[in-house]
Amino acid sequence: MGGHLNINHLMFLGQGALWTIGLSVIALIGGGIVGFVIALARISPLKSVRLASATYVQLVQGTPLLVILFLGYFGLAAIGLKVSPLTAASASLTLYVAAYLGEIWRGCIQSVPKPQWEAAEGLALSRTQRMSKVILPQAIRIATPPTVGFMVQIIKNTSLASVVGFVELMRSGQIVNNSLFEPFAIYAIIAVTYFAMCYPLSLFSQRLERRMGRGRSNLAPA
Amino acid sequence: MHQNAPSSEPIVSLRDVQKSFGPLRVLDGVSFAVQRGEVLALIGRSGSGKSTALRCIDRFEKVDGGEIVVCGHRVDRPDVDLRALRQDVGIVFQSYNLFPHLTIEQNITLAPCAVKGIATAQARDLARKVLAQVGLEEKLHAYPEQLSGGQQQRAAIARSLAMQPKVMLFDEVTSALDPELTAEVLKVIEQLAADGMTMVMVTHEMGFAKGIADRIVFMHRGKVHETGPASILTSPTTPELTQFVGTGNLKS
Amino acid sequence: MSLQLDFPAVLERWPSFLAGAVLTLELAAFATVLGALLGTLAAVGRGTHNALIAGASKAYVETIRNTPLLVQIFLVYFGLASLGLKFSAFAVAVAALTINVGAYTAEIMRAGFEAIPRGQIEAAEGLALSRLQIYWHIILLPAVEKVYPALTSQFVLLMLASSVCSQISAEELTAVANYIQSDTYRAFETYIIVAVLYVILSLVMRAGFWGLGLVLFPRRRRLGTPL
Ligand SMILES: Nc1ncnc2c1ncn2[C@@H]1O[C@H](COP(=O)(O)OP(=O)(O)OP(=O)(O)O)[C@@H](O)[C@H]1O
Ligand SMILES: [Mg+2]
Numbered sequence: 195m196g197g198h199l200n201i202n203h204l205m206f207l208g209q210g211a212l213w214t215i216g217l218s219v220i221a222l223i224g225g226g227i228v229g230f231v232i233a234l235a236r237i238s239p240l241k242s243v244r245l246a247s248a249t250y251v252q253l254v255q256g257t258p259l260l261v262i263l264f265l266g267y268f269g270l271a272a273i274g275l276k277v278s279p280l281t282a283a284s285a286s287l288t289l290y291v292a293a294y295l296g297e298i299w300r301g302c303i304q305s306v307p308k309p310q311w312e313a314a315e316g317l318a319l320s321r322t323q324r325m326s327k328v329i330l331p332q333a334i335r336i337a338t339p340p341t342v343g344f345m346v347q348i349i350k351n352t353s354l355a356s357v358v359g360f361v362e363l364m365r366s367g368q369i370v371n372n373s374l375f376e377p378f379a380i381y382a383i384i385a386v387t388y389f390a391m392c393y394p395l396s397l398f399s400q401r402l403e404r405r406m407g408r409g410r411s412n413l414a415p416a
Numbered sequence: 417m418h419q420n421a422p423s424s425e426p427i428v429s430l431r432d433v434q435k436s437f438g439p440l441r442v443l444d445g446v447s448f449a450v451q452r453g454e455v456l457a458l459i460g461r462s463g464s465g466k467s468t469a470l471r472c473i474d475r476f477e478k479v480d481g482g483e484i485v486v487c488g489h490r491v492d493r494p495d496v497d498l499r500a501l502r503q504d505v506g507i508v509f510q511s512y513n514l515f516p517h518l519t520i521e522q523n524i525t526l527a528p529c530a531v532k533g534i535a536t537a538q539a540r541d542l543a544r545k546v547l548a549q550v551g552l553e554e555k556l557h558a559y560p561e562q563l564s565g566g567q568q569q570r571a572a573i574a575r576s577l578a579m580q581p582k583v584m585l586f587d588e589v590t591s592a593l594d595p596e597l598t599a600e601v602l603k604v605i606e607q608l609a610a611d612g613m614t615m616v617m618v619t620h621e622m623g624f625a626k627g628i629a630d631r632i633v634f635m636h637r638g639k640v641h642e643t644g645p646a647s648i649l650t651s652p653t654t655p656e657l658t659q660f661v662g663t664g665n666l667k668s
Numbered sequence: 669m670s671l672q673l674d675f676p677a678v679l680e681r682w683p684s685f686l687a688g689a690v691l692t693l694e695l696a697a698f699a700t701v702l703g704a705l706l707g708t709l710a711a712v713g714r715g716t717h718n719a720l721i722a723g724a725s726k727a728y729v730e731t732i733r734n735t736p737l738l739v740q741i742f743l744v745y746f747g748l749a750s751l752g753l754k755f756s757a758f759a760v761a762v763a764a765l766t767i768n769v770g771a772y773t774a775e776i777m778r779a780g781f782e783a784i785p786r787g788q789i790e791a792a793e794g795l796a797l798s799r800l801q802i803y804w805h806i807i808l809l810p811a812v813e814k815v816y817p818a819l820t821s822q823f824v825l826l827m828l829a830s831s832v833c834s835q836i837s838a839e840e841l842t843a844v845a846n847y848i849q850s851d852t853y854r855a856f857e858t859y860i861i862v863a864v865l866y867v868i869l870s871l872v873m874r875a876g877f878w879g880l881g882l883v884l885f886p887r888r889r890r891l892g893t894p895l
Contacts, residue, residue: 256867258831260842261859268855273673346734353736357835364738377746385735385743392734474794502796513791517810517887517895526805527795559887572791579795 199379203370210366211387217352217362220284222345225291232296233303234325247296254293260354262286267358283355291348298344302337303329339406343399346392353388363387426451426485427583427614428473433482433492435468442468444638445482450583450616455609457625457646458618460635461660466618469635470585473616474505487582503531506576507585510592512568514560520547520571521556524578531579539578546574550604566597570604577608584608586617622649622661634660678857681848688844689865695758695840696827696873699765703826704819706766707773708808714778725774732771738832740764745836761833761840769826776818780811813885813895820877824870831866841865 235247254262267282277285306329314328356365367384371377426449435443442465450456458466471477472484475491475498484491487504515523524546525539534542547553550570560568569589576584586605590598602624609615609628619625625632626646634642634657642648642657652658713725732740741764748755748763755763784807792806812819834843841862849858882889 253863253867256828256870257863258828258842258866260831260834261845261863261866264842264845264849265856265859265863268849269859270856272849272853272855350734350736353738354832356738364736377742378750381739381742381746385739388735388739389731393730396730396734476790476793498793499796499798502794505794507794509787509791511787513785513787515788515791515806515810517813517885519887527797530801530805531796531798559891561891561893575795 197374199370199374199376203374206370207363207366207383207387210361210363211391213361213366214349214352214363214388215391217280217283217287217355217360218345218349221287221291221348221352224284224288225295225348228288228292229295229299232292233299236296236300237303239321251293251297254290255297259286259290259351260357262290263354263358279355279358279360282358283352283360287348287351287355290351291344294347295341295344298340299333299337302340303333305336306332336406339399339402342395342402346395346399349392349395350388424451427454427487428616429483429485430469430472431483433469433472433484434480435465435472435477436480442638443472443479446635446638446640447482448633448640448643450614452614453612454630455615455617455628456631456633457629458616458633458635459620459622459625459660460641464635465638466635467587470507470587470616470618474507474585475501476507499531503579504582505585506579506581506583508569508572508576508587508589510588512560512565512572512592514568514572514575516560519557519559520552520563520574523560523571524575527575528578542578543574546577547571549577549607550574551600564597565593566600569593569597569601573601573604573608583614583616586615586619588618588620591620625649673857674854675857675861678848678852678854678861681852684844684848685841685861685865688839688841689869691758691839692827692830692841692869695761695765695830695833695838696823698762699769699826699830700823702762702766703769704773706770708777710770710774711777711781712803714774715781729771729774732768733775737764737768737829738835740768741832741836757833757836757838760836761830761838765826765830765833768829769822772822773819776815776822777811779818780815781807783814784811810895813888816877816881816885817894820874820881823877824873827869827873828866841869 232247232251235243236251238244238247263283263286266286267277267279270277270282310328310332311324314324319327352362353364355362356368359365361369363384367380371380374380429449431447433443433446434441446465446469448456458469460466468477472479473486473491475496479492482492486501489496489501489504491501514520515526518526521540521543524543525534525536528534528539528542529536543556544553547556550573552567552570552574555563555567555571560571563571573584573589589605590601593601598621602621605615605617606628617625617629626649629646632642632644632646632648633640634648634652634654636642636656642652642654648657649661652661710725710728713721714729716722741761744764744767745760748760788806788810789802792802797805830840831842833840834846837843845858845862849855852858885895887895
């Protein structure tokens with residue numbers, strides 16, 4: 195490489211962008227599964243389960259994602275657990291996303307109107323049946339807009355995986371920059387690419403939100 | 417009238433006022449005048465243009481044509497000094513519109529301090545005085561949400577009074593209230609009338625209008641359809657007013 | 669696998685951790701104050717009838733909210749450099765964080781402004797308050813009171829996100845951790861300690877904002893209900 199931005203550079207950036215999407219999907223699925231468990235644990239009838247899940251959420255939401263990533267990569271390596279950047283990034287993002295999605299979803303489950311819970315109880319359904327047949331189907335509707343909104347946060351947050359050497363969009367930009375040294379132009383291209391991935395999701399989330407007639411603003415970690 | 421002709425310049429006068437919202441002609445040549453100390457009741461069916469007429473007086477709506485003079489301000493002109501106009505005019509809305517983040521005292525002192533530059537201590541005395549006028553001294557430090565609807569409306573009246581307006585406008589100030597709460601607000605307005613306050617009020621309380629108003633303006637389809645002393649409510653001359661007072665609007 | 673943790677070896681570097689934590693708080697404080705101002709201006713701009721100002725505000729908010737902070741920081745860093753301007757890493761970090769949190773603040777404040785009923789403004793106009801007085805007393809102050817919880821959560825998230833400034837070698841808490849771990853070869857202990865410090869910082873910030881809320885909003889203190 196060297197000299198001017200050429201097709202090879204762009205191909206390389208494109209590949210990085212694909213990895214950004216890949217890592218985002220992994221984080222969404224992993225974080226979604228763990229987050230669902232967290233959401234249920236947060237409203238569990240068992241006090242100890244509620245306490246443990248609340249502590250987990252508080253700890254993760256009080257720690258920067260970057261530190262969680264360092265912990266997962268350098269920290270685990272230092273105590274003899276060597277993992278690849280992809281594994282470290284996937285695991286860290288999963289734990290991180292789970293804490294936020296768990297809280298969002300708990301809010302959605304609890305915002306299913308009270309009479310619905312009472313009606314479900316009145317039908318003599320078991321707790322599991324009440325959840326799966328009555329509450330969750332309604333909660334999913336409520337949860338869709340904020341979840342789509344949070345996917346934007348996930349995509350943006352995967353950029354931090356570059357710091358532990360995972361070659362996604364951000365990291366591939368840095369690598370291209372190392373040979374061209376045109377930082378401003380290259381990071382501008384990177385920014386535009388992220389925008390192209392995130393903005394449609396943002397719009398979609400806003401549309402969904404408007405359709406549901408509830409304007410909740412998404413809190414967003416950077 | 418002929419006794420003191422020189423000082424009989426009306427406080428509020430509308431002449432041939434026109435106002436449309438898009439294609440909808442809401443005021444179609446409305447004229448009336450209010451003398452100092454007079455109480456004028458605007459009545460009429462829903463949608464007849466009462467609120468619009470009232471809001472034009474305080475220039476919450478701009479008129480399309482005609483002339484409005486309020487306390488010497490040419491309200492129909494684009495260069496009217498709005499803030500001077502609104503120091504002379506007090507307006508009270510159906511939905512109270514107290515400021516929820518401020519105590520009743522702060523609601524009342526805000527404008528005198530900010531607009532007239534009155535000292536805080538003096539403004540507080542003023543707040544106490546106007547609250548006493550509406551019978552709410554003990555609510556000085558309460559927040560609006562801690563008050564009943566009737567109390568909130570009385571506080572809103574006190575807030576307007578604190579600006580010492582020359583004329584007060586009321587737009588159906590009791591129609592969001594229960595009968596008992598309505599009565600306590602109407603009592604306050606009656607007292608104001610007895611004290612000589614000039615007032616224009618839109619009301620659906622026909623019994624009240626009959627008791628307090630010096631003059632009635634009955635609006636129908638954007639026009640002043642019939643006007644006269646309160647007695648026109650019991651002996652209307654037009655079929656529309658006859659029908660209006662006959663449909664249960666006239667409470668004993 | 670030998671799992672031998674040695675926290676004391678890392679903890680003896682506590683003065684560095686402390687300095688990093690202080691710098692993190694300073695970064696967050698500067699960016700919070702400046703970002704709150706910037707965001708409020710953008711929210712006001714978004715609501716004006718001037719299409720140019722409204723469009724520019726929207727473009728700013730959407731651009732920032734749909735790109736990663738890390739990219740924004742590099743763009744500010746290299747952008748200033750390419751203009752031949754030399755600033756300290758701290759100044760660059762404050763600038764980037766301000767621009768970032770300003771966009772989120774703008775969205776929150778916009779929601780707050782939109783929640784002010786039209787009748788409030790008419791009542792204030794009827795009392796002869798000037799436009800500026802109405803903006804301050806009837807729109808801005810109650811709007812801030814309404815969205816205060818969302819705003820302060822955003823500011824705590826900003827403090828945590830400031831860890832990214834380690835990438836342009838601002839000497840904040842995460843940067844301190846990076847060099848301590850490379851010094852001591854005790855990455856696990858170092859990052860655990862730093863994670864705990866961040867949790868403490870966010871608890872401290874939350875407590876601080878809660879107290880500030882009591883001072884700023886006497887209505888909330890007395891009634892305990894949201895506005
Ligand atoms: N801002 C506006 N834009 C469009 N139309 C309006 C507006 N304000 C009022 N109107 C219309 O003008 C007409 C007269 O309204 P106005 O509020 O003056 O009636 P009103 O006599 O006060 O009725 P009510 O007794 O129901 O309060 C109505 O048809 C109303 O729908
Ligand atoms: Mg009306």
